[in-house]
Amino acid sequence: MDETAGFAQRDEGPAAPSGAAGARHPGRRASMADVARLAGVSSQTVSRVSNGFPGVTEETRRQVLAAMKQIGYRPNSAARALKRGEFRTIGVILFSLSSTGNVRTLEAIAASAAHEGYAITLLPVAVPTQDEVRGAFTRLGELAVDAVIVIMEVHLLDAVTVSLPPNVQVVVADSDAGDRYTVVDTDQVGGTRAAVRHLLDLGHRTVWHLAGPEESFAAQRRAGAWRAALEEAGREVPEPARGDWSAESGYRAGLRLAGEPGCTAVFAANDQMALGLLRALHERGRSVPGDVSVLGFDDIPEAGSFVPPLTTVHQDFAEVGRRCVQGVLRQVRGESPERGTTLVPTRLVVRRSTGAPPAGDR
Amino acid sequence: MDETAGFAQRDEGPAAPSGAAGARHPGRRASMADVARLAGVSSQTVSRVSNGFPGVTEETRRQVLAAMKQIGYRPNSAARALKRGEFRTIGVILFSLSSTGNVRTLEAIAASAAHEGYAITLLPVAVPTQDEVRGAFTRLGELAVDAVIVIMEVHLLDAVTVSLPPNVQVVVADSDAGDRYTVVDTDQVGGTRAAVRHLLDLGHRTVWHLAGPEESFAAQRRAGAWRAALEEAGREVPEPARGDWSAESGYRAGLRLAGEPGCTAVFAANDQMALGLLRALHERGRSVPGDVSVLGFDDIPEAGSFVPPLTTVHQDFAEVGRRCVQGVLRQVRGESPERGTTLVPTRLVVRRSTGAPPAGDR
DNA sequence: GGGACATTTGTTCACGTAAACACGACCGTC
């Protein structure tokens, strides 16, 4: 608490970079040379102190540190990056931040990266068109990053014929293509399987599915796993309904499903659609879970506050983010060029939207 | 479409940086000098082409471009930043990405920044303690950014006595303190006023309030405006309930409010809490809007799919983000050191959770 | 006391880019 206002925004530090001498840019940041001059040492010594290198007397170190503090020295990261050939920055390229999963993953990535001393540069792609993606990668090419984490469906990525600069590593979250990149993903198949089994165990004859958009790989995998789980159990596989991940689309699909006779359990591909589904069922006078059981995917924070609280498959996005950073940094450090998919386990969270089917349908 | 695989990840471009000569780092990226050598010109000419400067023959330009393409040249942003003294990067410092508002704002910031040719560096602060914030600002100090956008309650910021490097501009979103920083915020007072008036116009005697956490400035302002609007209309001001923005806290508060006699209209400080409130009312057998009207704040995408669809105050986070970038870039360009608060208007979205009070309470 | 060696500090230079300046070729004008 030795400085006054929050952001000092000082026009010129207490001791400005040595008068008019080197002050070309008026508000120029202090450089190592300035510190060196003030402390009466060479700039190399300042560098050593700045990097915590040995071979500096305690006495000298103290003087240098004092000088640094006095003129408010901060290492120039551009010069540092230029010299070292690394930026200590990871680029994250993703589609709009509207999906909870992406955001949570990003959050974890940022936290992990910060912990490792890396910064995050964000590259959102507004519209998932090839042109947009291509543009983002082009920008990325000249961006100051050592590595890239892509949170995206790979099929879009494949369409993009962009070459990254050599030595820029890539990890892809939430996708297939583990054979070509290092991929981190949640165990969607396992989660789906647990979801379906939970409903069948409750006594439902079969489980309907409210799928995500066709072009989404995650949606495909959930739908595929749902089908497989039903077939494995020897149950009938109803025609899946389809939404676009939004609650609104879940509502529309729900209005249809509400009219389906024999539909006593629905597995929605995400929680938002499950929310819309709940609303549709409510409006159609079908009680949940009395008449119909509803099960979601994601476990968004609000899921426990739906009416009724939603049983859903919890995804550990934080862990995905952490592993992405680990993977990409391992590559940066040249430790292992491992490709392949890492699966983060999911967990079924049972709340109150699922129960036994109505007596007649048992 | 002239390149092969998605990420070429070429170990060494088609024409590596001129043999073993300058190849200290094996996978070194091609530099201007390499391009110059290949094209048979000086590196300065390459620079001119690279920056689209005039004074280069069409003929020469073509040759240089061809050479660039051949060896896969990308400008080195570190060197560029060092030379130019600017990074073309904006740092965004915010608390956890769990609030919809923050995320939407961030999204818009990223989009606007990209549009202006700026990159975004993300600095999430996990826990809103002073130490954490201080740490983030320290990191920020040596980060490669020209400007900073802070999405945070200023009171936390004030506690932090960190000085940013000179010339680093600051814009604060969602806060007060317009006298010290450039602040962009949504018109929370106007939105609240519209919300309260809407409920009073429907015939409610008064409006209860489910407030956000005490330490939140946004919560304070909404609560204050709610109180003012009621007093202005000469209505009784009930004791506000308090949550922590989460749906769960809204549920707990809702259980209490459901028992309050005379509580026919509740204005929740955000949509998540409104969601929990809806659930509590539903569980207590109070119909919405038949017995109680509920009104939220934010207009999150799911709000229209609540049961019933939520009437709420829409915040234009995208506009907030855009103005943040505008403001900060204006400062960077030295156009105006304007302080003061910019207000982005809100809009009342009437759905089905509000209606006239029950006959007895009219 | 002299030589081998460790410890601390200083000097030089290169990283890749781009501003400033220098140079030569070509143009039209008188």
Add this chain to the structure above:
DNA sequence: GACGGTCGTGTTTACGTGAACAAATGTCCC
């Protein structure tokens, strides 16, 4: 045909840092 002015291009240099090397100062042992 000599002169000033463009125009296109090359040369030099600086940005701030840190590796490599050099130098200065001890320190110890024989």
